[in-house]
Amino acid sequence: AQSVSQHNHHVILSEAASLELGCNYSYGGTVNLFWYVQYPGQHLQLLLKYFSGDPLVKGIKGFEAEFIKSKFSFNLRKPSVQWSDTAEYFCAVISGGGADGLTFGKGTHLIIQP
């Protein structure tokens, strides 16, 4: 079964700092990768996704992620964070064919201090 590991459970940054959240997955075959964001008290929303092609994908609100197949990684980045980016971020993977459904990492709680 596939698994997803997010390196940091809590991250605290100041506004305008650069952000990188780590994500590694275990499946060795074809994968599709997602980042979801959950703002306080809200449901999960899609931030960005990678299916194929350019390994650097851009999402909403200035976020981007890079798929590095050799490292089984899909790290999320943002050059300059804002207070409104405070949220929980989840990396997720689905393997080719989708037999295992979508597997989520445990999430990273990001707090941006003004």
Next chain:
Amino acid sequence: DAGVIQSPRHEVTEMGQEVTLRCKPISGHNSLFWYRQTMMRGLELLIYFNNNVPIDDSGMPEDRFSAKMPNASFSTLKIQPSEPRDSAVYFCASRTGTYNSPLHFGNGTRLTVT
């Protein structure tokens, strides 16, 4: 579109009682997922349906949990009898039939079992 609709938003019940959570997926989506979110375990896939048929229920923790999807527009997750360790936020999500299309999440049901 109204999005994925879950009810109730909050449920407080006593141990031993039956709890039923409800979900209405987005019209036209033919895959539906039930997830449970806790601090300890993050997001866990409980069960998912494709065209109203349960495909994988290996995430259902015990026989106390059951899920049904009698038609394309309605699903229930039932816990009977409920226990304090079932306290969590339960999310329903739906997507189109394409396995790598993004999930759309409902607002969740926060269940507290005392």
